[in-house]
Amino acid sequence: ESIEKGGYEHFMLKEIHEQPRSIADCLRGRLDAENQRLVLGGLREHMATFQNAKRIILTACGTSWHAGLVAEYLFEEFARIPTEVEYASEFRYRNPVIHTGDFVIAISQSGETADTLAAIEMAKSKGATIFGVCNVVGASIPRATHAGSYTHAGPEIGVASTKAFTAQITVLGMMAIKLGYALGTLSGSRYRELLLALQAIPQKVEKVLGLNEKVKEIAEVYQGARNFLYLGRGYNFPVALEGALKLKEISYIHAEGYPAAEMKHGPIALIDAEMPVVFIAIQDSSYEKVVSNIQEVKARKGKVIAIVTEGDEQVRSMADHVIEIPPVEEAFSPLVAVVPLQLLAYHIAVLRGCDVDQPRNLAKSVTVE
Numbered sequence: 001e002s003i004e005k006g007g008y009e010h011f012m013l014k015e016i017h018e019q020p021r022s023i024a025d026c027l028r029g030r031l032d033a034e035n036q037r038l039v040l041g042g043l044r045e046h047m048a049t050f051q052n053a054k055r056i057i058l059t060a061c062g063t064s065w066h067a068g069l070v071a072e073y074l075f076e077e078f079a080r081i082p083t084e085v086e087y088a089s090e091f092r093y094r095n096p097v098i099h100t101g102d103f104v105i106a107i108s109q110s111g112e113t114a115d116t117l118a119a120i121e122m123a124k125s126k127g128a129t130i131f132g133v134c135n136v137v138g139a140s141i142p143r144a145t146h147a148g149s150y151t152h153a154g155p156e157i158g159v160a161s162t163k164a165f166t167a168q169i170t171v172l173g174m175m176a177i178k179l180g181y182a183l184g185t186l187s188g189s190r191y192r193e194l195l196l197a198l199q200a201i202p203q204k205v206e207k208v209l210g211l212n213e214k215v216k217e218i219a220e221v222y223q224g225a226r227n228f229l230y231l232g233r234g235y236n237f238p239v240a241l242e243g244a245l246k247l248k249e250i251s252y253i254h255a256e257g258y259p260a261a262e263m264k265h266g267p268i269a270l271i272d273a274e275m276p277v278v279f280i281a282i283q284d285s286s287y288e289k290v291v292s293n294i295q296e297v298k299a300r301k302g303k304v305i306a307i308v309t310e311g312d313e314q315v316r317s318m319a320d321h322v323i324e325i326p327p328v329e330e331a332f333s334p335l336v337a338v339v340p341l342q343l344l345a346y347h348i349a350v351l352r353g354c355d356v357d358q359p360r361n362l363a364k365s366v367t368v369e
């Protein structure tokens, strides 16, 4: 087993560090920005249905559902097709309105999640086209779908999903670019820009992994916290949810992810000097608004840990800790911003003596409802 961990103390740490390679593997043979080529074999036969879809529905559980939330922003921004994201466990029992022309995307690392599989069967029986985004080749979900694209992240052993999440967003990002370009909602120049931006992600993730020691120092300060709040907006709202989920899964600290602007409708009441608040505060279209949320937290003596864009002085002057990530295309920023949050959860859990790879009460693959 120690050989399989490749010198890392846990599978989770190994898998976090594999991300530059797993994202590159996911892009390999599909995206070639220099030649402006983007090929997704699984989509070829279904491209017409995808382009004509009146609606896209993403369904999944857990971390995969968070990848679906990022994709909602991607599909609506790039392709202007109304998109919904559904917890498979709710979707399957709600008798939802589904039309023949709806394009349903099921996202699953294991390809075995019982609720996701049942949601697929239900949507199929109502005439939708089902596309799978899975990691495990030949699993039940890829067999139950009409078509799909694998994430090619390699085996994920740690129960808390890391590299599968970034690979899912990578596939969904390619799908959104392809769709937007085919529909003409993305211009030729924006198409090229996005291809280049996605191709550059592995090297940016590599850079963020260099912050491991810095993140560990922050983990040492907050390892005894009883609660954590994670806040982000836009593309990084799902990243806030994912950061909070990682922390609760493996460290058993209560953590909540929230859209930053919703803080005033509840979570702000929890803020005092004992409350660490993690902000994704990169220089994107919601930057100024997030900065004012940081001020609100500081005014109540909360502790602020902020993920910022390299060189940011404004947030540095307000936050207790900053973690700098390289500048990145907003639409793909979740792929980079999530990495320090994975590391933060990991180090806090290790410091608390938790079993990081096999957290209590959780299973890697949930084959019962």
Ligand code: G6P
Residues within 6 Å of the ligand: 061, 062, 063, 064, 107, 108, 109, 110, 111, 112, 113, 116, 159, 160, 161, 362, 363, 364, 365, 366
């Ligand atoms: C379990 C795992 C999570 C995962 C979720 C969905 O809860 O512990 O890491 O996100 O199932 O699994 P799937 O294999 O469908 O992505």
